[in-house]
Amino acid sequence: MAFVQSALGRVLAGVLAEGSASHRSIADYLMRNPMRGTALKIEEMAEGCQVSTATISRFARDIGFASYGAMRSALAETLHSAMQPVEKLRSSIARRNSALSPGQASMEYAGANLATTHGGLTQQALDDVARRISGARTVYVLGLGMSSCFASMLALHLQPFCQHVVEMAGPGGTEIAAGHLVHIGPGDVLLAFSFPRYAADVMRLAQFARKHKAGVVAITDTPSAPMVALSDHVLYASAAHGVLPSSGVATVAVIEALVVSLMVSNKANVKKAARLSEALAGYLLGSTV
Known part of the structure; x- marks a missing residue:
């Protein structure tokens, strides 16, 4: 993430967006494999x-x-500079972990992931995705395995503000997700969660969506993640953890940041939020309705 935000990283991102096919191929390779x-x-x-x-x-x-x-x-120089804060943070956590319980160490990772994500997430990136969602005919939300809970959370938040939201998998897995995707096409958007351990089926479904001219937004952990190359927009949530395959704390924060950005993006959504509160009032504890 730090490399992508460097001066050289921004140059490569510009080539990736507007360069020739051969130059895009090189820029994509370097952004995905800077160390190599x-x-x-x-x-x-x-x-x-x-x-x-x-x-x-x-x-x-x-x-x-x-x-x-x-x-x-x-x-090499850019990568070294970009990695210095990351290595410093890792070393700091490692030193503290020697004196921490496993639970405390996990909380340290959560805090570090939130800080890294906050530092790399721009309001412009959130606004671009919010705008894409607002203009979509249908918003498809995909997460498999542990990411299915993130997909459910995001779909629930989006429903009051979007014309049509489809939570693709739920408990049904890939077969159900593929069935939902049959009708995807131009004007639709697929929001796909992809974190370690990366599910290959998420990539296959994203490729299907792109083939049928739908927009693809990835919510993933690093610029080298496999979903990045398949996506029109990417929101990064740091997911490093010393024990678990990935941490979900920063992902929840990104979901909330995206939903809030969508809610305040226009007056119509503010009115929808008020109508939702009115509709729910009768079912909430302490309501006089």
Whole structure:
């Protein structure tokens, strides 16, 4: 995440958005594999990106470097700078963990994930996704395995503010999700949760959605996550944990931040929130209705 937000990371993101097909392939490879990119020879990079060595050299010059070697050195320097705060945080947690109980250590990871996510999440990213959701004909929400609880939470929050929301899987799993996706098409949006351990079926369903011209939004943990390349928009929630496959604390925070951004994005949603409160009033404890 820190690498993506660096000056070089932003340059690569710009190429990924507007470059030629071959340049997008290289930018995507470097953003997904920055550590590997610092060690590869130009022939190995060309093979990994499925382009020629001449294309790699031209790419390096086009983004401001004298040569492939200069670009690789800048990549290493940027990655080193970006990773310093992360390594410092990991070392700090490791030192504290030696004196902490397992439960306390887990809380430390939760706090670190929230801080990392907060530092990397921009209001612009939230607004872009909120706008995409607001304009959608149908919003499909997908999460498999442990991510199914996140999908249920987001779908419940979105229902009052969207024309049509489909929670794709629920307890039924992939077969039910695929059945819901049969009708997806232009004007629809798929919101897909993908965290370690990554479910391959989420990627397959996202590919189906893209094939049928629907928008795809990923909520995942890192720029190297497999859903990133399949998505029009990505919201990152740090999910590192010392024991569990992934932590969900920051994911809940991102869900709440997205829903709040959607709710305040226009006056119509504020009115919908008021109508929802009115509709629920009779069923709440202490109501006089």
